[in-house]
Amino acid sequence: xxxxxxxxxxxxxxxxxxxxxxxxxxxxxxxxxxxxxxxxxxxxxxxxxxxxxxxxxxxxxxxxxxxxxxxxxxxxxxxxxxxxxxxxxxxxxxxxxxxxxxxxxxxxxxxxxxxxxxxxxxxxxxxxxxxxxxxxxxxxxxxxxxxxxxxxxxxxxxxxxxxxxxxxxxxxxxxxxxxxxxxxxxxxxxxxxxxxxxxxxxxxxxxxxxxxxxxxxxxxxxxxxxxxxxxxxxxxxxxxxxxxxxxxxxxxxxxxxxxxxxxxxxxxxxxxxxxxxxxxxxxxxxxxxxxx
Amino acid sequence: xxxxxxxxxxxxxxxxxxxxxxxxxxxxxxxxxxxxxxxxxxxxxxxxxxxxxxxxxxxxxxxxxxxxxxxxxxxxxxxxxxxxxxxxxxxxxxxxxxxxxxxxxxxxxxxxxxxxxxxxxxxxxxxxxxxxxxxxxxxxxxxxxxxxxxxxxxxxxxxxxxxxxxxxxxxxxxxxxxxxxxxxxxxxxxxxxxxxxxxxxxxxxxxxxxxxxxxxxxxxxx
Numbered sequence: 001x002x003x004x005x006x007x008x009x010x011x012x013x014x015x016x017x018x019x020x021x022x023x024x025x026x027x028x029x030x031x032x033x034x035x036x037x038x039x040x041x042x043x044x045x046x047x048x049x050x051x052x053x054x055x056x057x058x059x060x061x062x063x064x065x066x067x068x069x070x071x072x073x074x075x076x077x078x079x080x081x082x083x084x085x086x087x088x089x090x091x092x093x094x095x096x097x098x099x100x101x102x103x104x105x106x107x108x109x110x111x112x113x114x115x116x117x118x119x120x121x122x123x124x125x126x127x128x129x130x131x132x133x134x135x136x137x138x139x140x141x142x143x144x145x146x147x148x149x150x151x152x153x154x155x156x157x158x159x160x161x162x163x164x165x166x167x168x169x170x171x172x173x174x175x176x177x178x179x180x181x182x183x184x185x186x187x188x189x190x191x192x193x194x195x196x197x198x199x200x201x202x203x204x205x206x207x208x209x210x211x212x213x214x215x216x217x218x219x220x221x222x223x224x225x226x227x228x229x230x231x232x233x234x235x236x237x238x239x240x241x242x243x244x245x246x247x248x249x250x251x252x253x254x255x256x257x258x259x260x261x262x263x264x265x266x267x268x269x270x271x272x273x274x275x276x277x278x279x280x281x282x283x284x285x286x287x288x289x290x291x292x
Numbered sequence: 293x294x295x296x297x298x299x300x301x302x303x304x305x306x307x308x309x310x311x312x313x314x315x316x317x318x319x320x321x322x323x324x325x326x327x328x329x330x331x332x333x334x335x336x337x338x339x340x341x342x343x344x345x346x347x348x349x350x351x352x353x354x355x356x357x358x359x360x361x362x363x364x365x366x367x368x369x370x371x372x373x374x375x376x377x378x379x380x381x382x383x384x385x386x387x388x389x390x391x392x393x394x395x396x397x398x399x400x401x402x403x404x405x406x407x408x409x410x411x412x413x414x415x416x417x418x419x420x421x422x423x424x425x426x427x428x429x430x431x432x433x434x435x436x437x438x439x440x441x442x443x444x445x446x447x448x449x450x451x452x453x454x455x456x457x458x459x460x461x462x463x464x465x466x467x468x469x470x471x472x473x474x475x476x477x478x479x480x481x482x483x484x485x486x487x488x489x490x491x492x493x494x495x496x497x498x499x500x501x502x503x504x505x506x507x508x509x510x511x512x513x514x
Binding site: 021023025028029031032033036046047048049050052053078079080081082083111114117118121141142143144146147149150153154157158163164165205216219220221223224227237239261262264265266267268269270271272274275277278279282283 | 338410413439445483
C-alpha cells in the first residue's frame with residue numbers, strides 16, 4: 001500500500017509488526033547509547049571466556065623471548081581505532097617491557113607517532129623503563145612499503161633520528177640492532193591494509209616473524225595468513241585486547257579492554273535482538289499483506 | 293619524448309625490481325637499497341603535492357562560494373595553525389601541538405568513528421533480512437560470530453544456567469571455526485583474484501600498456 005493510498009488514521013489499522021518496522025531510528029540510537037553507557041557507568045564486569053588461540057599464540061611467542069630480545073611495534077592506527085587497538089598496544093608493550101625485552105616503535109600512519117608515545121610513556125613510567133634504553137619511538141616515516149623494505153636492509157638509514165630528534169645510532173637500545181635479523185618479532189597494530197605490506201615485505205622477503213593486532217572488522221582479511229603461518233598470531237579487536245590483558249594478568253584501570261568488553265557485549269546483544277525482531281516483524285507483516 | 297622517457301624508466305625499473313629479488317649479488321643489493329631511498333624521497337614530495345592539492349581545492353571552493361564553503365575555511369585555518377604550532381614550537385609530548393592532538397583531534401576522530409555503532413544498529417534492524425537461503429546463511433553466521441565475539445552476552449541472555457554456561461564456553465569455538473574455514477575459503481579465493489589482478493596491472497604498467505599514471509587521463513590499450 002502506497003503512502004498516498006492510505007486512508008485517514010491508517011496507522012490505527014496497522015499491526016504492531018508493521019509499526020515496528022517503521023520505528024523511529026532515534027529509539028534505536030537511544031537503545032545503543034544506553035547499552036554502551038550503563039555498563040561503563042556501573043562498572044559492569046562479565047566473564048570473558050577462554051582466550052582465542054590466535055591471541056594465545058602472540059602471548060606465548062612474546063613470553064618465550066629472552067631479556068634483551070628486540071620487539072618492534074608498528075603503530076599504524078589513528079585515533080578512530082583507539083578503543084580497540086590502544087588497549088592491545090598497552091597490554092602487549094607492558095608484557096614486552098615486563099619481560100625486559102627491548103621495544104622499538106615505528107609508524108607508517110602519521111597519527112601513530114603520538115599514539116605510540118602515549119603507550120610507551122604510560123607503560124614505561126609505570127614499570128620504570130628508560131626511554132632510549134628499554135624502549136624508543138622512532139616515529140613516522142613516509143613511504144609505506146619502501147620503509148618496511150628499507151628496514152630490512154638498515155634501520156638506521158631509514159630512521160637516522162627518533163621521533164623526538166635524537167640520533168638513533170647513539171641510543172643504547174640500538175646496540176647490535178641493524179635490520180630484521182636482529183628483531184625477534186614485529187607486531188603491526190593497524191586498522192587498514194598496512195598489515196598486508198608487513199606480511200608481503202617483512203615476512204616474505206626477510207623472513208621476519210610478524211604478529212598482528214587489528215580491529216575486529218578486519219579479522220576476515222587476515223585469517224588466511226594465520227592459517228598459512230605467514231603471521232605467528234593475531235590479536236583481534238577489543239575481545240583480543242581483553243584476552244591479552246587477562247593473559248598478562250591485568251585488571252581494573254590497567255585493563256581498558258576488559259572494561260570495554262562489557263559495553264560491547266551488551267551492545268552486540270542489542271543488535272542481535274534488533275536483527276531478530278526486525279526479521280520477525282518483516283515476515284509477520286509480510287504474511288498480513290498476503291492475507292489482505 | 294615526454295612519453296617515451298617515463299615509459300622507458302618504468303620498464304627498466306620494473307624489470308630490475310622483479311629480477312633483483314632473485315639475484316643476491318651485492319651490486320643488485322646496493323641498487324635496491326638506493327632505489328628504496330629514492331622511493332622514500334619521492335614519497336615525501338608526494339606528501340608536499342598532496343598538501344598543495346588540498347589547499348588549492350579548498351581555496352577554490354572558498355573563492356567560488358561553493359556549497360559548504362565555510363568548512364573549507366576551517367580546514368585551511370586548522371591546517372595552517374597546526375603547521376605554525378608544530379614547526380614553530382615542536383611536536384613532542386608536552387608541546388601545544390601534542391595538546392591539540394590529544395584534546396581535539398583524538399576526541400573528534402573517535403567521535404566520528406563511534407557514530408558508526410548507531411548507524412550499524414539501525415541498518416541491521418532495517419535491512420538485515422532472511423529473504424533468501426544465502427541471506428539466511430549470512431544472517432545465522434553473523435549472529436554466531438557476533439555471539440562468539442561477546443560470549444558473556446550469552447550469560448546475560450540465559451542467566452546463570454547450564455545452557456548459558458554451555459553456550460558461553462562453546463560459542464567462541466563455533467565462531468572460530470566459521471572464521472577459520474568457510475571465511476578463509478572465501479577470502480582466499482578473493483585474495484587470489486586480487487593478486488592476479490595486481491600482477492596483470494603491474495605487467496601492463498611495466499610494458500607501457502597502462503599509462504594513466506603518467507597523467508592525461510585514461511589507460512592505454514593499444
